[in-house]
Amino acid sequence: MSDQCLFCRIVAGEIPATVVRDDPDTLAFRDIDPKAPVHVLVIPKAHHPDAAAVLAADPGLLVEIYATAVEVAQQEGIADSGYRAVFNTGADGGQTVHHAHLHLLGGRGLTWPPG
Numbered sequence: 001m002s003d004q005c006l007f008c009r010i011v012a013g014e015i016p017a018t019v020v021r022d023d024p025d026t027l028a029f030r031d032i033d034p035k036a037p038v039h040v041l042v043i044p045k046a047h048h049p050d051a052a053a054v055l056a057a058d059p060g061l062l063v064e065i066y067a068t069a070v071e072v073a074q075q076e077g078i079a080d081s082g083y084r085a086v087f088n089t090g091a092d093g094g095q096t097v098h099h100a101h102l103h104l105l106g107g108r109g110l111t112w113p114p115g
């Protein structure tokens with residue numbers, strides 16, 4: 001847990017979030033500024049700065065993050081219509097919160113490439 005990290009503080013319950021799934025090692029909650037009808041962030045409860053760091057430290061945890069995203073897609077009713085699952089990484093990737101998170105987006109047709 002990093003005291004300064006927004007998502008660690010959400011895991012700790014210090015900052016409110018709309019949690020849609022709470023598993024032993026991952027947490028899924030709605031993005032505060034949704035870019036699609038369904039926009040959920042899936043994070044590891046342990047602090048890792050980005051997805052590559054999760055992979056380096058604990059490859060199984062990266063699998064768990066994706067497995068949680070698939071469960072949430074089913075729960076949110078977008079498993080059949082389709083969705084996008086993405087880890088923004090670093091400055092050019094548009095990462096602003098440096099605690100690894102998978103964006104799960106769906107509920108409308110998504111353009112490719114994104115802006």
Ligand code: AMP
Nearest residue numbers: 017030031032033088094095096097098
């Ligand atoms: P990224 O730009 O990939 O680092 O994504 C960070 C995401 O976190 C953005 O989509 C923000 O809207 C979202 N976000 C920031 N603060 C919060 C919060 N307190 N609760 C939920 N989502 C948040």
Ligand code: ZN
Nearest residue numbers: 005008047099
């Ligand atoms: Zn953190």
